[in-house]
Amino acid sequence: MATRHHDLTDPAAAETAGPVTGEALAGYLRAQATEFLRALRLHRETGGPGAGAEGSVAAARALRRSARRITGSLHTYRPLLDADWSEEIRPELAWLSGTLAMEHAYEARLERLLTALQRLSGATTTPTEPLTGTTAARAGTTPKSRKTHPTRTTLIPPGAPAPATAPASATAPASATASASTAAPAPAPSPPPSTGTGTSTGTGPHPTAPPDRGNLTVGAAKAGALLERQLTLARTRAHSTALQALGSSRFHAVADKVALLASEVPLTAGAAGTDLRPLAAAAEERLSDAVAALPLVTAGHPYNAEALVHGLSPDPAPHPQDAPWHQVRLLLRLHRYAREVLHAGTEPVEVRLLQAGQALDRHRDASEAAAAAAQAARTPRIAPATAYALGVLHADQRHEVEAARYAFQRCWQKDRQERVPTS
């Protein structure tokens, strides 16, 4: 709390030190452009068109980071910048940062969903459990593997040979994964196929496995495998798209423009002496207005069950209620960048803004993860146990959405109460 109050009083002190002008904006943009070019050089040195190494991932992140800050500043301080130039470079930077973000987003989404599946399965799996193959496969997604390359550690590699020591039931997830990807017919429950792999998918009787037990654990494992397959595919595509983008002439044109920006910022006439604070205040006001339109009272009542209201809707994207929250997330980011320009890195980021932003990031991530679970459940010919696990997972993530709204509301209202006397 002490740190928080410290952060809250700092900006007031900085703001009384005199007007911040367009010069500061130019300095900020030059610094961000330089960051962009440094990240680009790092990316070329470490990664190139090959598979993304550690350094390459960090470089891509740094590229996005500076691209977001440049576009954000161009938006907030638009009147101070050459309009034609600004209108030209802004969508290009947004395209670049959006393209580069996708790979990481799919990776994080899969990570989030697999972690949730682990949590929902009650974590502790006894080593004596009959479904050793599935258990072993699930153990492959423990924190250890997540730290390195979470999405590359396949839960159950499609088409991989089953361990020789595993019982027959262990091959079921692999065969089901393969059948889902090749659109082969689902195992007919009666009579059982001679290979015996189809009877343990959770739909038919279990002649060898204990009846009913392990059914949903298989479901969780298969749901994980399905999500892994779908999101890894999406991530791989996003990776290729990002690589293509970084090699495209469109990208080189953006890079050239940013290189120019690093040395010369196209301010309008008189902008160098103009006070930035009214424009920053306008950005803050847009944020406040958007927050005021949010259903914060509802969000402040825990377990309002609002977030799951459309959980079984036939609409594949049935959550228009999420959109205003996503919008606030963007406006909060713009406000934060606008403040960075004002304070020129002389103060740490306000803790309240970070917390609110984290809550909204979590809101966005959970919302998209829930949609991915619902989407996976629409895969044709999945086993009922898989669909059940995806249903639980979907609902779990929608409750994460609700929890994130609650967290944002707490963070925001608390701050407002504290600020009322000083504003």
Added chain:
Amino acid sequence: MATRHHDLTDPAAAETAGPVTGEALAGYLRAQATEFLRALRLHRETGGPGAGAEGSVAAARALRRSARRITGSLHTYRPLLDADWSEEIRPELAWLSGTLAMEHAYEARLERLLTALQRLSGATTTPTEPLTGTTAARAGTTPKSRKTHPTRTTLIPPGAPAPATAPASATAPASATASASTAAPAPAPSPPPSTGTGTSTGTGPHPTAPPDRGNLTVGAAKAGALLERQLTLARTRAHSTALQALGSSRFHAVADKVALLASEVPLTAGAAGTDLRPLAAAAEERLSDAVAALPLVTAGHPYNAEALVHGLSPDPAPHPQDAPWHQVRLLLRLHRYAREVLHAGTEPVEVRLLQAGQALDRHRDASEAAAAAAQAARTPRIAPATAYALGVLHADQRHEVEAARYAFQRCWQKDRQERVPTS
């Protein structure tokens, strides 16, 4: 709030009016026994062995109500009552009240689950939706029908002919329900059966229906039909069991004992002058101890996701964490009945006890509804869309469990804070 404080101060006033002795207990037991006999007479007059009419349901409820109060008082004030007699009648009354409770429990569980399915489906279904048959069937569970005989309004009657005007997809729920009940093989996804009813169960492609849309709505409707079938069957069995119980010699022996109790309470020697309050205080202490052992701090943090931790566990009854809460529910009831004896109906029930009890009732109901959804998802050969809907429903009810714990915690902690100065 004003009423609540009023209620809180009342008991203190009543307790200072002098000791309450075994005489009061005898009076209370006689009154409850008389209530029991009145309810029994009412039950014979209105219902008899036929289907339960309105009056019969009310009579069964009144029977249970007085049976619970007698057993509860025998438990709390055991030392004041003839031990042999008490040990004999207590389990018999518990058996009776348990047997009579089952039918209502299944009815309420189905009601809760169907209402939740409606809520999760987003309620408003546009009349232009292509799946008219399913939509019409779902509309059959609107509040109107719930007010009369919720469990007898079949969502989609198994084997009922599809409406002539409905598209082919509308027959899918009925056929799937029938197939699940007759253990017929699930529709083979490829090649599609010539009847065309198997392709619209959510697993195969939709050649006529719009692809992907309506998939989960069908799932929700089919999940509702499945739950309706299973819980109506359970309810019907419970009804028969209750009727058999009411006609059994075992029941007549209990009724005779209660008739005796209505005129003569077998107090021990000296019990008539013994103060009841230490025994009542002991009951309250057992409650306090049990509440103190609950994870109230965790429950007080909303969205702790504890309740769903075992949501995908292979164990069919994976929620041992619920048991201490159920235990507190019983102890709270004993405490309430013990107070009724002390105050002999001269004061209204404390609002805080009612609220806490309601939260724990909700906890129990949601816990059992979640288990019913999980159990239904283990039905062999259900469609993936059905399983998905049941997964969402299960998670929803587990979050209701969590919400009920939060509500109990709020209610209990608030009361403790208010009471600290006076105790």
